[in-house]
Amino acid sequence: MTGENTRVLVVDDEEIVRESLGGWLQEDGFQVSSAPEGRTAVEMMKRDRWNVMLVDLKMPGMDGLQVLEEARKLQPEAAIIMMTAYATVDTAVTAMKLGAFDYLVKPFDPEELSLLMQKVVAQQSLVRENAVLRKALKKEHRFRDLVSKSAAMQRVFELAQVAARSNSTILVLGESGSGKEVLARTIHEESPRAGGPFVAMSCAALTETLLESELFGHEKGSFTGANARRKGKFEAAAGGTLFLDEIGDISPKLQLDLLRVLEERKFQRVGGNEPIDVDVRIIAATNKDLKKAVTDGSFREDLFYRLNVIPVTLPPLRDRKEDIPLLVEHFLDRLEAEMKKRVKVSPEAMGALLAHDWPGNVRELRNVLERGAVVAQGDVIKPSDLGLAPAPARAPGTNAPGEPVSLEEVEKRHISEVLGHTGGNVSQAARLLGIDRVTLYSKIRKFQLRRDGEESDPSGN
Amino acid sequence: MEAIHLWWIGEKDPGPRTLEYVRLHLGRALGAPVRIWEDPARPTDAYDPRRKQWSTSRILAWMGTAGPPGMVLAVTDQDLFIPILTFVFGEAQLGGRVAVVSTARLGEPGLPDPRVALERLAKESVHELGHCFGLVHCDSPGCVMARSPSARDVDRKRGDFCSKCRDRVTRSGGGAT
Numbered sequence A: 001m002t003g004e005n006t007r008v009l010v011v012d013d014e015e016i017v018r019e020s021l022g023g024w025l026q027e028d029g030f031q032v033s034s035a036p037e038g039r040t041a042v043e044m045m046k047r048d049r050w051n052v053m054l055v056d057l058k059m060p061g062m063d064g065l066q067v068l069e070e071a072r073k074l075q076p077e078a079a080i081i082m083m084t085a086y087a088t089v090d091t092a093v094t095a096m097k098l099g100a101f102d103y104l105v106k107p108f109d110p111e112e113l114s115l116l117m118q119k120v121v122a123q124q125s126l127v128r129e130n131a132v133l134r135k136a137l138k139k140e141h142r143f144r145d146l147v148s149k150s151a152a153m154q155r156v157f158e159l160a161q162v163a164a165r166s167n168s169t170i171l172v173l174g175e176s177g178s179g180k181e182v183l184a185r186t187i188h189e190e191s192p193r194a195g196g197p198f199v200a201m202s203c204a205a206l207t208e209t210l211l212e213s214e215l216f217g218h219e220k221g222s223f224t225g226a227n228a229r230r231k232g233k234f235e236a237a238a239g240g241t242l243f244l245d246e247i248g249d250i251s252p253k254l255q256l257d258l259l260r261v262l263e264e265r266k267f268q269r270v271g272g273n274e275p276i277d278v279d280v281r282i283i284a285a286t287n288k289d290l291k292k293a294v295t296d297g298s299f300r301e302d303l304f305y306r307l308n309v310i311p312v313t314l315p316p317l318r319d320r321k322e323d324i325p326l327l328v329e330h331f332l333d334r335l336e337a338e339m340k341k342r343v344k345v346s347p348e349a350m351g352a353l354l355a356h357d358w359p360g361n362v363r364e365l366r367n368v369l370e371r372g373a374v375v376a377q378g379d380v381i382k383p384s385d386l387g388l389a390p391a392p393a394r395a396p397g398t399n400a401p402g403e404p405v406s407l408e409e410v411e412k413r414h415i416s417e418v419l420g421h422t423g424g425n426v427s428q429a430a431r432l433l434g435i436d437r438v439t440l441y442s443k444i445r446k447f448q449l450r451r452d453g454e455e456s457d458p459s460g461n
Numbered sequence B: 001m002e003a004i005h006l007w008w009i010g011e012k013d014p015g016p017r018t019l020e021y022v023r024l025h026l027g028r029a030l031g032a033p034v035r036i037w038e039d040p041a042r043p044t045d046a047y048d049p050r051r052k053q054w055s056t057s058r059i060l061a062w063m064g065t066a067g068p069p070g071m072v073l074a075v076t077d078q079d080l081f082i083p084i085l086t087f088v089f090g091e092a093q094l095g096g097r098v099a100v101v102s103t104a105r106l107g108e109p110g111l112p113d114p115r116v117a118l119e120r121l122a123k124e125s126v127h128e129l130g131h132c133f134g135l136v137h138c139d140s141p142g143c144v145m146a147r148s149p150s151a152r153d154v155d156r157k158r159g160d161f162c163s164k165c166r167d168r169v170t171r172s173g174g175g176a177t
């Protein structure tokens, strides 16, 4: 092992430790520097890049955990190894939770130190490899079917690319329409399982029994209506990836069943007793706050930890508006292929798209553009073709000051606005408004609203 | 070139064959004359009673003044340490002129053939002197400059340098052929 390109910082208040460890590391060819206290180390982190830091836990002044915390902020890619004289598992565990790479108990066993440094060098070359990858992704602004140039999404792409290589369970979090399913599909396609099937399954909307048999399959006669033996999604996805959408919605019993499957990597068909081996990578997704669901007891904590092995959070579109022009380009390309005509977006329309809040995220944007392309006269989409609510800065239902309006007027404007937000999606608007769809339809009729939120044109359009 | 000195600073008498074997091996690997240095002085200050081991850095510092001029390799049967590690087989001043190796952990009890321990000592001796010639650890398969934190690792490598390391020794004044 040689560490020629690896820069190491040893942080310890004891000079003999800095010297003996520094000397040992230099013999391996590492470029070694040292700091006698936490504060100096932080200064050195601000000035230079370090690949590896060996940090003593117990130091006067700024202690090792504080140095670790600073390092995670200043140099998140550096591998931090904690050195401790006390083999207290809890400090080590705290350090690992805070992102330490590993820890060593003083004095170190030479073989252990040697193996650990080899591991670090391997990890750091992976980091370097990813940096190259990141540059490539940045240039392209896309990751297969996913388009984005925002920094937050670039991080998601990198994480996804690395996660794809492992077989670990992945939990994708993000609002509705933010791209959870495309991301899951992309991870599958990037993974060694790409040759196997990608099976997607929404866990919402189905009754417990139905969902159970959908997932695990059933034996003939296991319940009324089970006329034949049927394979479930777990079997259908064998050798591939199973995408479980809306995982936050499953019942306590199914949560337990799923936990068992994840733990034992085996399951049984409903009404069967032959254990079947699970050979799927699971990617779960939800737009719910699962941590909160765990706190309020509606979601099992053990299952949460099983699923949350690699969490990936997709930021909502409103937090990455720089992606909008890129996505517009992407969707118009697709529309061109379908409609055999090239439509453009006028600068004013682009302004409206950028100003919009996008509660329905990328899906809403796609719908708005599709509609706009159809409605547009000629080949330019104008603001009026988009059907977005104007002046988004205005709080719903407010009026110019000193101009009182009726409750009914407020209701009408608010509904109109929400419909604009959802791009005319009534179910989504109903959810946002907290009323059922039938009620919303009757209100749309009553107020003579168009589905996209604008008032109907009496001349008919 | 100037002779390299080999100096026994251990407790028990190593017997004539041990040092002679190391001397011949070093001469071959480094291509330099190697002479035995005899002096009964011992680095008593280097003993750490708490660890019951001998500090290599203190031994190396002592050798600088107590020993002969030029490159010196001290050999001992005492257990060596550096503060951060539980033990070391040996240590050298990187690019310096003093190095030390110990037999204490090279021959585990019950080792079927005593020549194995001797072979390990010869390899570690070349290795530490390699550091004096400024060499750092080497990845080339079998090179004596490979990091070897366990006796198993020592057994896995050869007793001489790879061509890359040999070039460096030659360039920095060694006469390896």
Ligand SMILES: Nc1ncnc2c1ncn2[C@@H]1O[C@H](COP(=O)(O)OP(=O)(O)OP(=O)(O)O)[C@@H](O)[C@H]1O
Pocket (backbone or CB within 6 Å): A145, A146, A147, A148, A174, A175, A176, A177, A178, A179, A180, A181, A182, A183, A245, A287, A327, A330, A362, A363, A366
């Ligand atoms: N970054 C992106 N680049 C290109 N298309 C995207 C991107 N993100 C989402 N889309 C598109 O937006 C639509 C919605 O994405 P997707 O179905 O993956 O969302 P979701 O988060 O799974 O939604 P839900 O929670 O409602 O199931 C899809 O047509 C998808 O192709």
Ligand SMILES: [Zn+2]
Pocket (backbone or CB within 6 Å): A027, B127, B128, B131, B137, B147
């Ligand atoms: Zn060495």
Ligand SMILES: [Zn+2]
Pocket (backbone or CB within 6 Å): B138, B139, B140, B143, B144, B145, B146, B161, B162, B163, B164, B165, B166
């Ligand atoms: Zn070599």
